[in-house]
Amino acid sequence: MKKKLAAAILASMTLALAAPAFAAPNAFADVPKNHWAYNAVNELAAAGVIDGYGDGTFKGDKLITRYEMAQIVARAYNNYDTANTKNKATMDKLAQEFGDELKNLGIRVAKLEKNQPKIKVTGETRFHYENHDADAYDLHGDDAFKWRQRLILNADINDKISYTARLEAKGTLDGGDDVADRDLKFNRNFITVKDFIGVDKIMLGKQGAYAGKNMNVGKSGDNDGVALVHEAGNLTFTGFVFSEKNDDIQFNGIYAGTNLGKNADLEIGYTKADGNDSKSFDIGAAMQFGNGFSLVGEFVDTSNDKAGLDDGKAYAVQLTKGVKTNKILSTFAGGNVVDKAKEHTDGFILGYRKIEKNSLALGGGGSIYSGSAAHSNLDSNDVKGWLLAYQNVVAKNTVLSLEYQDLKTESTGAELDKSLIGSIQLWF
Numbered sequence: 001m002k003k004k005l006a007a008a009i010l011a012s013m014t015l016a017l018a019a020p021a022f023a024a025p026n027a028f029a030d031v032p033k034n035h036w037a038y039n040a041v042n043e044l045a046a047a048g049v050i051d052g053y054g055d056g057t058f059k060g061d062k063l064i065t066r067y068e069m070a071q072i073v074a075r076a077y078n079n080y081d082t083a084n085t086k087n088k089a090t091m092d093k094l095a096q097e098f099g100d101e102l103k104n105l106g107i108r109v110a111k112l113e114k115n116q117p118k119i120k121v122t123g124e125t126r127f128h129y130e131n132h133d134a135d136a137y138d139l140h141g142d143d144a145f146k147w148r149q150r151l152i153l154n155a156d157i158n159d160k161i162s163y164t165a166r167l168e169a170k171g172t173l174d175g176g177d178d179v180a181d182r183d184l185k186f187n188r189n190f191i192t193v194k195d196f197i198g199v200d201k202i203m204l205g206k207q208g209a210y211a212g213k214n215m216n217v218g219k220s221g222d223n224d225g226v227a228l229v230h231e232a233g234n235l236t237f238t239g240f241v242f243s244e245k246n247d248d249i250q251f252n253g254i255y256a257g258t259n260l261g262k263n264a265d266l267e268i269g270y271t272k273a274d275g276n277d278s279k280s281f282d283i284g285a286a287m288q289f290g291n292g293f294s295l296v297g298e299f300v301d302t303s304n305d306k307a308g309l310d311d312g313k314a315y316a317v318q319l320t321k322g323v324k325t326n327k328i329l330s331t332f333a334g335g336n337v338v339d340k341a342k343e344h345t346d347g348f349i350l351g352y353r354k355i356e357k358n359s360l361a362l363g364g365g366g367s368i369y370s371g372s373a374a375h376s377n378l379d380s381n382d383v384k385g386w387l388l389a390y391q392n393v394v395a396k397n398t399v400l401s402l403e404y405q406d407l408k409t410e411s412t413g414a415e416l417d418k419s420l421i422g423s424i425q426l427w428f
Contacts, residue, residue, distance in 0.1 A: 013017045030063040036206025037097060040074055040090050045232075047085050048324040050076040069094075070101030081201075084259065085231055121156040124148075125154070128401075128423030130159070145173040151186075160196070161356075164207075165189045168220065187221030201229040209242050211255045213268050213284035213298040215316050216360060217354075219244060234258050238269075250274045251361070263288040265326055271361075277305035278361035286326035294320040298328055304360045310383055312359030322347020322391070335401050340427055346392040354384040356410055384410040397427040 021025035031037060046052045050072065073094045080091060095102060126148045148170040155163045164186035190205025204226045211217040217240075225242035241252040255269030264287040271280045284298035300314040316328050322345075323338035329335025329349060337347035359381045392400045403425045409418040 001058050001268055029251075031066055033063060037069055037094060041092055041422045043070075044076055044087055045088060047083075047087055047202050049079050049083050051092075061063065066098060067207060069106060070098045073098055074105060083284065084236075086259075110165050112286040119153055122152045122154075122428065124150045124152075124425060124427050126423055126425045127423060131420045133418040147171060147173055151184075155401040157191070160194045162192045163190075167316060168221070199228050199230050203229075209244075209251075210327075211238055211240065211253060211271065212267050212282040213286070213296055213316075214329070215284070215298045215314065216269075216280050216282045216300045217251070217253065218328075218330070219328070220330075248359075255278075260285070273361040278309075278358070279305075280359075284328070288324055288326075292321055292324070294325050296320070296328055297327060300359055302361060303356050304361070309358045312356035314355040314359040314381070316351065316353045316355075318349060318351035318387075320347065320349050334391050336391070336399075336402050337389075338384065338391045338393050338399060340393055340397050340399050340425075343393045343396045343398075346390065349387060349389040350390070351386070353387070354410060355381045382410050382415060384408055385416070399425045401425065 004088050051165050061127050073091065076091050080088060083091065129145050131143050132314050138159050148168065151167045152164040154375055157163060165186055167184050169184045175406055186206060190203050190207040193202045195198065196202055206222065207225050207227065209219040209223045223242040223244055225240065227238065227240040230237045236257045238255045243250045251271060251273040253269055253271035255267055257265060257267040259265050264285065266285045268283045271282065280302040282298055282300050284296065286294060286296040297317045303311045318328055324341055325337065334349050337349060338345055385405060389401065389403040394400050403421040405417065405419045408414060409416050
């Protein structure tokens, strides 16, 4: 739809200012109990696109007005770009039904939009403590209180081009880290172009690299290159060419994903890393159950042509309770399995990984074990073990995370590391 209902996307930020004078004549008429819109919004809520009305569902005989329904549709459009084809079609159908109400919401939005800053700034502050029990690798030296500060910049250049950047600084609370680590630097800095030369979305510049279930390829920043995303029917294709800054490796690949019904999906792909001459085949699947449970599994088979490197395989499985996810999450602070805006909610991760030597050429998301220098780089793949993580939204935009890992060397079964990590994250 034109400009993806730009007014609707912004409407949720100005609903409190939208006065009755701007409402259509029928805006405050109840939506009938048997109206299809109720089921449509409940489907979007179940898919995680929108929090619905109140707790995400319509209960009892509660009727809402067309004006209230328009507010829900407006909020749904905030997640339009990340929704799948089916959910986008549902949002578009709702937008047509409540078009007059959305249009009148947009009158107020259009007036306020002129006064909005061109660049939106958000951020995250994190403090955490790591404790390691691994004498063989001398990891006790990594026990420390640490901090990280991020500033995130977003700006729309025009209807099709937007800009995203992330500035980051980090260090230890006692100042013991290298001073350079505490310098504020860009680890993301890219533009996104939509609907260009037949491709739905192109991201160009320094960005995070995520593909498959985020085990084979999983670098959060400092990757220079281009990624393309395109939907064709029920298939989503992702292609990328990146240069990984720290390890001087160029990697490229292509992935295809598809839905296997309402609550399941499958992804399959191929990644090639030129720096160490590796080729990886990757297949992963995810399923969402009732009550917020998700199960994700992934298999990676890597062949290495570089002298001295054997081939390797990696397996991972993960059970999550909390926010819907179809990814193998980072082993640091449990990933984000809660909605930080909903206080007093919580979630957990229970995961197991078995990663042979040389199976993840890029030290993918599944092999990065926090604070353990002996196994958080390209030689890290010889590892297996359990992860248990818990998160709780102690206050709005304030998340407490606890994580425990019990790791062994995959090839020998020797004890590698037992770690406990606690963190507090604040978003603004």
